[in-house]
Amino acid sequence: MPSDIDIAIIGAGAAGLAAAIFAAETNPNLSILLLDSAKTIGAKILVSGGGRCNVTNQRVNASDFHGNRKLIDRILRRFDEQTTVRWFDSLGIPLKTESTGKLFPVSNKARTVLDGLLRRCETLGVSLMTHHPVRNLTREGEEFLIQHSQGKLRAKRVILATGGRSLPKTGSNGSGWELAKRLGHTVTPTYPALVPLLLEPSFFHATLSGISHDVTLATTIAGKNFDRSTGSLLWTHFGISGPVVLDASRVWVRAAAQGEAVRLHLHCFPHLSIQEVEKWLMQAASLPGRKLVPTLLAERLPTRVAHTLAGIQEPVLSDTPVNLLSKEARRNLVRTLTHLDLPVIGSRGWNFAEVTAGGVPLEEIAAHSMSSRHVPGLYLIGEMLDCEGRIGGFNFQWAWATGYLAGCHAALDIMKQPAAEEG
Ligand SMILES: Cc1cc2nc3c(=O)[nH]c(=O)nc-3n(C[C@H](O)[C@H](O)[C@H](O)COP(=O)(O)OP(=O)(O)OC[C@H]3O[C@@H](n4cnc5c(N)ncnc54)[C@H](O)[C@@H]3O)c2cc1C
Numbered sequence: 001m002p003s004d005i006d007i008a009i010i011g012a013g014a015a016g017l018a019a020a021i022f023a024a025e026t027n028p029n030l031s032i033l034l035l036d037s038a039k040t041i042g043a044k045i046l047v048s049g050g051g052r053c054n055v056t057n058q059r060v061n062a063s064d065f066h067g068n069r070k071l072i073d074r075i076l077r078r079f080d081e082q083t084t085v086r087w088f089d090s091l092g093i094p095l096k097t098e099s100t101g102k103l104f105p106v107s108n109k110a111r112t113v114l115d116g117l118l119r120r121c122e123t124l125g126v127s128l129m130t131h132h133p134v135r136n137l138t139r140e141g142e143e144f145l146i147q148h149s150q151g152k153l154r155a156k157r158v159i160l161a162t163g164g165r166s167l168p169k170t171g172s173n174g175s176g177w178e179l180a181k182r183l184g185h186t187v188t189p190t191y192p193a194l195v196p197l198l199l200e201p202s203f204f205h206a207t208l209s210g211i212s213h214d215v216t217l218a219t220t221i222a223g224k225n226f227d228r229s230t231g232s233l234l235w236t237h238f239g240i241s242g243p244v245v246l247d248a249s250r251v252w253v254r255a256a257a258q259g260e261a262v263r264l265h266l267h268c269f270p271h272l273s274i275q276e277v278e279k280w281l282m283q284a285a286s287l288p289g290r291k292l293v294p295t296l297l298a299e300r301l302p303t304r305v306a307h308t309l310a311g312i313q314e315p316v317l318s319d320t321p322v323n324l325l326s327k328e329a330r331r332n333l334v335r336t337l338t339h340l341d342l343p344v345i346g347s348r349g350w351n352f353a354e355v356t357a358g359g360v361p362l363e364e365i366a367a368h369s370m371s372s373r374h375v376p377g378l379y380l381i382g383e384m385l386d387c388e389g390r391i392g393g394f395n396f397q398w399a400w401a402t403g404y405l406a407g408c409h410a411a412l413d414i415m416k417q418p419a420a421e422e423g
Pocket residue numbers: 010011012013014015016035036037038041042044045047048049050053054055056132133134135161162163164166167170171172173174175176353354355381382383384392393394395396397399
């Protein structure tokens with residue numbers, strides 16, 4: 001029986017859409033079908049980057065990702081950030097670089113990105129079936145049998161692009177991993193990543209809700225330094241968020257899930273060492289006048305943060321002039337300012353996570369093509385793999401790059417040989 005279609009792509013998120021476009025451009029004669037469980041696709045693209053979609057970064061390296069960096073590097077080198085910029089230009093979506101190094105569409109609208117991708121799919125004749133969750137996927141002879149909510153179809157090649165579990169209401173509910181597992185793949189433990197963190201309710205965070213400032217967050221595991229990142233922290237009613245927290249969350253969530261003694265410490269002056277902070281306080285104490293501790297701290301911190309931190313260990317500090325601080329009180333204050341132990345009790349979970357840590361190991365994939373090492377004719381891409389980037393456009397770059405490799409290679413493969421002969 002002839003296959004219904006040449007290439008079926010399960011999941012029409014960023015990675016699936018990219019794969020469809022590159023497969024169709026590689027061979028316009030192939031029939032290519034995108035299947036997605038969601039009623040309307042692209043929800044995650046639309047909410048990304050605060051509704052502006054941070055498409056990529058001006059500099060993308062394997063060190064911006066967690067996972068097997070050797071393989072990540074091999075994959076990213078085949079479709080780098082400059083290629084993304086040129087590709088988006090060809091889609092009619094010019095990009096602009098912001099001072100943070102992040103690239104956004106010039107329109108400042110994520111909708112432009114989604115519309116541009118869908119428009120190209122339509123021009124290329126790619127079919128799209130929404131509201132079609134795929135329930136089972138089996139290899140039958142030289143092709144695949146796809147069982148979806150409304151029936152079955154046969155495909156010569158299948159690209160799995162079902163995402164992880166972050167923001168499940170967009171359709172990414174982890175069901176793609178089950179499809180991969182049934183075909184012989186493994187899935188490493190998965191955790192929400194790039195996710196806000198909850199602090200003990202009795203801590204002071206709620207009083208600072210809405211205030212953000214630059215900090216360094218240091219993560220220790222069993223007392224040893226493990227991770228350090230600098231950037232903007234946002235105090236919220238539940239705990240902490242903002243880019244630096246999202247980046248640090250991945251290490252905290254994984255370590256906590258594994259029962260490790262993980263702690264998160266706040267350094268309020270990212271550009272000063274502990275000695276420099278102490279020197280600053282001593283110099284201020286030697287100046288004439290009777291500047292109060294919170295007033296001095298407010299020269300470098302938001303006023304409410306300054307007042308809260310001044311009163312944290314010894315409330316009396318709030319009313320104390322800097323020059324009257326005892327040596328011990330000054331040392332305690334320096335510790336508060338540079339090594340404040342944040343009482344993290346958990347994360348906000350999958351509904352607030354931007355990505356998934358863990359997934360199908362990259363070692364089970366051929367890095368030059370994203371093809372499965374276990375199942376001939378199968379390709380796996382995007383967030384469902386055990387790789388995730390930090391904040392800054394890296395996760396979309398991963399989606400475009402892996403989509404490019406799988407789309408091109410699946411199309412080329414069909415032109416070359418039947419799936420059954422591949423290894
Ligand atoms: C709030 C938020 C903001 C973000 N902002 C950015 C940003 O600015 N820059 C950045 O780089 N990254 C950002 N990310 C991360 C980025 O959006 C993801 O890494 C990326 O979208 C993953 O693409 P994907 O195609 O692999 O998976 P997804 O986008 O999750 O797509 C998977 C698709 O598969 C479908 N699907 C799942 N299971 C099935 C099934 N069984 N059958 C059929 N279809 C199925 C789903 O409906 C979904 O449409 C953000 C994420 C979130 C949640």
